[in-house]
Amino acid sequence: xxxxxxxxxxxxxxxxxxxxxxxxxxxxxxxxxxxxxxxxxxxxxxxxxxxxxxxxxxxxxxxxxxxxxxxxxxxxxxxxxxxxxxxxxxxxxxxxxxxxxxxxxxxxxxxxxxxxxxxxxxxxxxxxxxxxxxxxxxxxxxxxxxxxxxxxxxxxxxxxxxxxxxxxxxxxxxxxxxxxxxxxxxxxxxxxxxxxxxxxxxxxxxxxxxxxxxxxxxxxxxxxxxxxxxxxxxxxxxxxxxxxxxxxxxxxxxxxxxxxxxxxxxxxxxxxxxxxxxxxxxxxxxxxxxxxxxxxxxxxxxxxxxxxxxxxxxxxxxxxxxxxxxxxxxxxxxxxxxxxxxxxxxxxxxxxxxxxxxxxxxxxxxxxxxxxxxxxxxxxxxxxxxxxxxxxxxxxxxxxxxxxxxxxxxxxxxxxxxxxxxxxxxxxxxxxxxxxxxxxxxxxxxxxxxxxxxxxxxxxxxxxxxxxxxxxxxxxxxxxxxxxxxxxxxxxxxxxxxxxxxxxxxxxxxxxxxxxxxxxxxxxxxxxxxxxxxxxxxxxxxxxxxxxxxxxxxxxxxxxxxxxxxxxxxxxxxxxxxxxxxxxxxxxxxxxxxxxxxxxxxxxxxxxxxxxxxxxxxxxxxxxxxxxxxxxxxxxxxxxxxxxxxxxxxxxxxxxxxxxxxxxxxxxxxxxxxxxxxxxxxxxxxxxxxxxxxxxxxxxxxxxxxxxxxxxxxxxxxxxxxxxxxxxxxxxxxxxxxxxxxxxxxxxxxxxxxxxxxxxxxxxxxxxxxxxxxxxxxxxxxxxxxxxxxxxxxxx
DNA sequence: TACAGTGCTTTTTTT
DNA sequence: AAGCACTGTA
Numbered sequence: 001x002x003x004x005x006x007x008x009x010x011x012x013x014x015x016x017x018x019x020x021x022x023x024x025x026x027x028x029x030x031x032x033x034x035x036x037x038x039x040x041x042x043x044x045x046x047x048x049x050x051x052x053x054x055x056x057x058x059x060x061x062x063x064x065x066x067x068x069x070x071x072x073x074x075x076x077x078x079x080x081x082x083x084x085x086x087x088x089x090x091x092x093x094x095x096x097x098x099x100x101x102x103x104x105x106x107x108x109x110x111x112x113x114x115x116x117x118x119x120x121x122x123x124x125x126x127x128x129x130x131x132x133x134x135x136x137x138x139x140x141x142x143x144x145x146x147x148x149x150x151x152x153x154x155x156x157x158x159x160x161x162x163x164x165x166x167x168x169x170x171x172x173x174x175x176x177x178x179x180x181x182x183x184x185x186x187x188x189x190x191x192x193x194x195x196x197x198x199x200x201x202x203x204x205x206x207x208x209x210x211x212x213x214x215x216x217x218x219x220x221x222x223x224x225x226x227x228x229x230x231x232x233x234x235x236x237x238x239x240x241x242x243x244x245x246x247x248x249x250x251x252x253x254x255x256x257x258x259x260x261x262x263x264x265x266x267x268x269x270x271x272x273x274x275x276x277x278x279x280x281x282x283x284x285x286x287x288x289x290x291x292x293x294x295x296x297x298x299x300x301x302x303x304x305x306x307x308x309x310x311x312x313x314x315x316x317x318x319x320x321x322x323x324x325x326x327x328x329x330x331x332x333x334x335x336x337x338x339x340x341x342x343x344x345x346x347x348x349x350x351x352x353x354x355x356x357x358x359x360x361x362x363x364x365x366x367x368x369x370x371x372x373x374x375x376x377x378x379x380x381x382x383x384x385x386x387x388x389x390x391x392x393x394x395x396x397x398x399x400x401x402x403x404x405x406x407x408x409x410x411x412x413x414x415x416x417x418x419x420x421x422x423x424x425x426x427x428x429x430x431x432x433x434x435x436x437x438x439x440x441x442x443x444x445x446x447x448x449x450x451x452x453x454x455x456x457x458x459x460x461x462x463x464x465x466x467x468x469x470x471x472x473x474x475x476x477x478x479x480x481x482x483x484x485x486x487x488x489x490x491x492x493x494x495x496x497x498x499x500x501x502x503x504x505x506x507x508x509x510x511x512x513x514x515x516x517x518x519x520x521x522x523x524x525x526x527x528x529x530x531x532x533x534x535x536x537x538x539x540x541x542x543x544x545x546x547x548x549x550x551x552x553x554x555x556x557x558x559x560x561x562x563x564x565x566x567x568x569x570x571x572x573x574x575x576x577x578x579x580x581x582x583x584x585x586x587x588x589x590x591x592x593x594x595x596x597x598x599x600x601x602x603x604x605x606x607x608x609x610x611x612x613x614x615x616x617x618x619x620x621x622x623x624x625x626x627x628x629x630x631x632x633x634x635x636x637x638x639x640x641x642x643x644x645x646x647x648x649x650x651x652x653x654x655x656x657x658x659x660x661x662x663x664x665x666x667x668x669x670x671x672x673x674x675x676x677x678x679x680x681x682x683x684x685x686x687x688x689x690x691x692x693x694x695x696x697x698x699x700x701x702x703x704x705x706x707x708x709x710x711x712x713x714x715x716x717x718x719x720x721x722x723x724x725x726x727x728x729x730x731x732x733x734x735x736x737x738x739x740x741x742x743x744x745x746x747x748x749x750x751x752x753x754x755x756x757x758x759x760x761x762x763x764x765x766x767x768x769x770x771x772x773x774x775x776x777x778x779x780x781x782x783x784x785x786x787x788x789x790x791x792x793x794x795x796x
Numbered sequence: 797t798a799c800a801g802t803g804c805t806t807t808t809t810t811t
Numbered sequence: 812a813a814g815c816a817c818t819g820t821a
Contacts, residue, residue, distance in 0.1 A: 059811095089811050114810080194811050261809060362808055367812095384810085418797095425797045565811070585809045607808055623809080646806065647812045 001046065004039050004074050008032075015282040016040045019047060022242075022276035023249040024227075024269075028313040029298070029629035030289025030591065033251055037223060038067050040249070041083065042074040044221055051082040055219040055241070059226045059589055060567040061087055084219070088234055089194060090565045092201040095215070096192070097561070102208050103200055108405045108557035110191040111564045115390065116411040117141060117186075117193040124181040127437065130174055140172075144179045148195035149231045149263030151202055154180035188442060190408040198233035205240045216244035226589070227252035227272070231263030239275065246276055254309050255302050258585060258623050260615070270309065285313050289591050289632050291320025297635075297665050298628040304660055305618045323661065324636045327654070327671040331599075331643035335368035337670075338596050338638060339376045342579060345594060345634075353379050356579045357592035359627050361605040365598055366581050368643075373579060383568040383582035393499060393510040394517050398560065400489045401482070404473045405557045407444040414443075420494050423462040428455065469493070482556040483525045486518055524559045584627045595631035597624075600639040601652035624657050741795040746774055751796040759796070 005013055012032055015025050016039045027033035037056070045051055058064045064085040071080040084091060093111065100107045112120065121144070122137045147157050157163055158176035167175045186193065192200060205212045222242050224230070227250035230238070242248035250272055257266045273279040287295055295315050302308070326341075328334045338358060345351050358369050363385040373380045388394060396419060402412035418424045435453050436443045446453060450463040469492060476485055490496035499511040568586060580592070599605055606620035628635060637658065642651045658675045668674060735753060746752075750762045760776040774793075 087811070197811085258809075259811095262811075364807090421798075423797075427797080567811070583809065603807090609808055619809095644812080 001076050002074050004042060008036070008039065009286060011282050011284050011286075012036050012039075015284070016043050018249075018280050018282075019044060019049075020247055022246055022272075022279045024272045024279055024281045025249065025251040025284060026269075026281065026309055026311060027251050027253055027284040028287060028311060029253065029256065029626070030287040030315075031284035031313070032286075032288055033225070033253075033284065034063070034067070034070075034589075036284065037225060037251060038070040039074065041067070041080075041223065042071045045071070045075060045079060049221055051079045052084075053218060053220040054083050054223070055091070055221070056083060056085040056223040057088050057091060057225065057238075058085060059087065059229070061090060061562075061565070061570045062567070063225070063589065087565065087567070088230075089197045090562065092197045092237075093561050093565060096197065096200060096204065097557075099204055099208075099211055102211060103204055104187070105192070105200075106190045106406065106408075108190075108554075110189070110402055110406045110409045110412070111197070111561055112186065112191050112193045112411060113390075113564050114141075114194070115395075116191070119411055119414075120185055120189075121178070121182055124178055124185055128174065128177060128181060130178070135172055135174070135178065140175060140178055143175055144182060145193075145195050146263055147179065148199045149233050151199060151233050151236060154183045185410075188408070188440075189410045190406050191411070195233075198231075198237065202233055202237050202240070205237065212240060213244075215241055220245050221247045221249075223249045223251070225251050226256075228254050228257035228266055228269045229259040229264045230268050231259075231265060233263070235265075235268050248276070254307075255305075255622055256588065256626050256629075258588065258619060258626060260619055266307070270307075283311055285311055287313050287315040287629075288317070290315060290629060291317050291633060293320045293322060293665050294628060294631050294635055297323055297661050298625055300662055300665075301621065301628065301657065301660050302625045305621055306614070307618060321634060322667040323665055324634075325658065325666055325668045325671040325675065326636060326638040328638065328640050329642065330649070331365070331368040331640045332371070334598055334638050334640045334643075335370075335372035338369060338598065338636070339372035339378060341596075341636065342373075342378060342594075343376055351594060353577045353579045355593040356596070357587065357590070357594070357630065358579065358581045358596045358598060359584050359587050359630065360581075360598045361584060361607055361623070362599075363583060365604075369581055369598065378579055379577060380579040380581055383580065384586050387568055388513070388516070389563055389566065391510075391513055393514050397486070397490070397495065397514055397517055398563070400473070400493065400495075401486065401556060402560055403444075403470055404477055404485070404489075405560060407470070407474075408442040410443045413447075416493075417447075417466065420498055422466060424459065424466065428459050428463070431455070477556065481525045482559055483518070483522045485556070486521050490514070490518070520563075521559065525555070584623050587630050588626055591630055591632055593632045594634045594636075595627070596636045596638060597627045598638050599643075600637050600655040600658055601643075602655055603652055604643075605655055606657070621657065735794070741793060743774075743793050743795070746793070746795070752776060753794040753796060 005016065008016060009032075012035070015023065015036050018040075025033070025036060027036070041054060041056060044054060056064070056067065058067065064087070067085055068080045068083060071083070072078060086094070096103075096105070097107055097109075100109060118137050118141050121141045122132065125132050125135050125137060125140065147154075147163075152160065152163075154176065157179050164173070164176070167173055186196070205215065219241055222238065224238060229252075238248060250269065252269045254266055254269050257264060257269070260266070273281060290298070292315055295313060295317075299313060326334075326337055328337050342351075342353075342356050345356075346353070360366065360369075366382050366385060370380065370382060389398070396416055399412040399415040402409045403416070407413075414429065417429060432443060432446045432450075432453070435441075435446045439446075447463055447467050450460055450467070455463065472492075473485065473489060476488060480488070496511070496514060499507060499514060502508075502510070568582070584597075602608075605624070606617060610616040610620050639654050639658075640652075642649050644650070654675050741752075746762060746765065748762050748765055751759065752762060753759050759779050762774050763777050765774055776793075
């Protein structure tokens with residue numbers, strides 16, 4: 001075991017060494033919070049606490065996995081795998097699966113994502129004969145979500161005088177009724193939305209003394225990361241769970257509280273020491289991440305907020321460079337400027353793509369950056385926005401799997417009942433739903449007994465064929481694993497074939513996405529241990545042992561539950577060398593050597609939706625604080641005079657936050673010497689942009705070239721990092737006897753020939769068994785990754 | 797029943 | 812700009 005305490009500073013050690021009793025760690029940005037959390041878990045275990053008795057709630061699943069790994073490294077054993085670590089949502093989903101019968105749910109309940117939930121909202125609004133122009137599904141959903149996060153049930157909602165008044169004034173008196181119908185429909189469908197995972201968990205503990213006591217006894221030590229972003233539901237659950245032992249450790253930073261829109265309340269952390277007696281408070285104030293310039297700017301900006309815990313964040317790091325301010329004409333110019341600067345920094349300062357992050361307030365802003373990066377051939381990846389699992393083709397495939405696990409899942413059923421087209425149209429579906437509501441049966445029940453409901457004979461046949469097919473899948477599930485089943489689904493529905501036949505580039509992408517989904521299922525099936533579905537002995541982990549007979553169902557159910565709870569940050573494909581683009585919210589907890597914050601404009605950041613109260617504005621400022629403190633070495637703030645929004649070029653003033661930055665830390669030479677957009681005589685930004693003017697300062701790369709000379713040509717020995725240009729293949733003429741070999745057993749070390757790249761040696765094999773990827777070192781063309789399913793290789 | 801075309805609305809962040 | 816609901820035609 002490492003002497004881990006020696007690797008900590010004084011307050012960090014103090015926090016780690018505190019074993020029993022409530023503990024609040026106020027951890028400033030970059031103060032080694034994760035290190036403290038992991039070390040404390042290791043310390044608990046080293047002092048005799050059983051790993052089975054520790055619960056740690058993190059912000060992302062990836063953070064959870066990393067923590068486990070780091071604890072293992074410190075302790076030098078594998079005890080950490082017994083820890084209960086995960087996000088609030090995934091940990092509670094797991095517990096709710098085990099305890100589902102206590103609250104009347106099936107074990108394999110479906111988790112509805114936001115799209116599913118909104119669709120249910122829409123459905124019940126229509127069924128209640130309400131106008132969806134008045135009751136906008138979006139707004140209604142948000143109200144319901146807020147209520148749940150405040151632990152208000154639909155019954156309580158309808159009886160709450162204040163809420164009723166509020167809705168009456170807003171001209172939507174039926175909101176409570178919609179909430180009620182929505183909740184009932186979800187229950188009937190055997191489904192929970194994201195908020196239910198918290199709400200139902202609370203109800204379980206509140207109403208079932210045995211369950212409460214069971215989990216109180218199990219979780220003797222509780223740790224919660226990002227406590228400033230917990231909402232009332234989370235707060236009450238933690239209070240219930242921790243009530244027996246009071247070994248609750250919360251870590252957070254009030255200055256980084258940025259999730260009030262989903263019910264988080266900063267009060268939870270501000271008031272923590274009133275929730276328990278004798279709360280030990282430790283402040284981590286030394287920042288190990290950023291330069292003095294960056295940290296000073298951050299401190300200065302946040303000091304404009306009134307409501308905060310006093311702390312003095314400092315660093316012994318270098319002074320670093322000034323923060324660069326860049327003003328451009330349009331959002332497209334902003335993109336170009338950032339891409340140029342990245343190129344320039346790569347050449348001049350030896351940075352890799354992965355050292356850069358571009359952060360912004362809204363997902364829509366990614367477009368201009370994306371285009372500019374693509375044009376310059378800089379590899380990038382966008383986090384957030386339309387995630388992989390939200391794509392139509394992926395959701396369609398998943399919908400089939402959902403139906404197999406839980407046929408009551410009406411949303412999934414509606415999605416695929418006529419996709420691919422099989423003659424069950426809207427009329428038929430509406431009719432079936434009407435019957436289902438009328439008889440209080442599930443849509444699936446109606447379809448199974450369709451002959452009782454007087455459908456036309458042709459339609460009846462289509463329905464029967466569909467039902468027979470789904471039933472066939474369900475029976476296969478008891479014999480086959482999730483992956484094999486998914487393949488069967490893809491084949492018998494013609495879904496995969498249909499995508500395969502679409503040869504447009506979008507069609508190709510869709511086909512690849514489905515293949516990728518299949519890969520991910522394969523990975524899951526091959527290694528269920530990682531997912532916590534079975535234990536080391538191969539048994540299904542389930543406290544009540546109810547699922548044992550249906551291991552495959554459990555496994556597929558677990559797969560479906562975990563993918564819907566995946567965070568973007570959880571995706572590990574991000575390890576490659578790419579520039580990362582994401583919202584500031586998504587960047588929380590991360591750090592990057594060089595950070596660009598785009599769109600520093602009024603109405604964008606602070607966002608027009610969030611400037612109506614002091615609370616809102618202060619949250620926007622905290623968001624800016626989070627953005628600044630992601631940067632380790634260098635920080636650029638950029639803004640455009642005008643940008644396209646809803647197809648219109650719109651002018652904006654520069655962000656008020658820019659004026660809160662002390663002059664001495666700012667390099668304004670790329671912002672025309674000032675911050676304000678107003679006060680120049682160049683005509684309106686819109687006019688100039690429409691006349692096609694670029695920004696007046698030339699590209700950063702061009703300027704760098706002027707000052708430092710042209711970058712060395714590729715033939716000289718490079719003293720800098722060569723950007724990954726799509727290197728041209730050195731010509732190779734295939735041997736006369738070239739025949740593609742069977743590469744299914746290709747091994748490392750084997751010599752091969754490629755028609756274009758020439759002769760080489762296999763130096764690495766990776767990828768899933770059905771989609772192997774070989775890294776080959778070619779004599780003439782260097783290392784290439786070759787997908788064996790597509791490329792032709794001759795084994796020598 | 798299926799699909800193409802038209803016109804209308806959309807303004808934030810996410811598990 | 813883009814996605815969605817609605818309408819009209821095959």
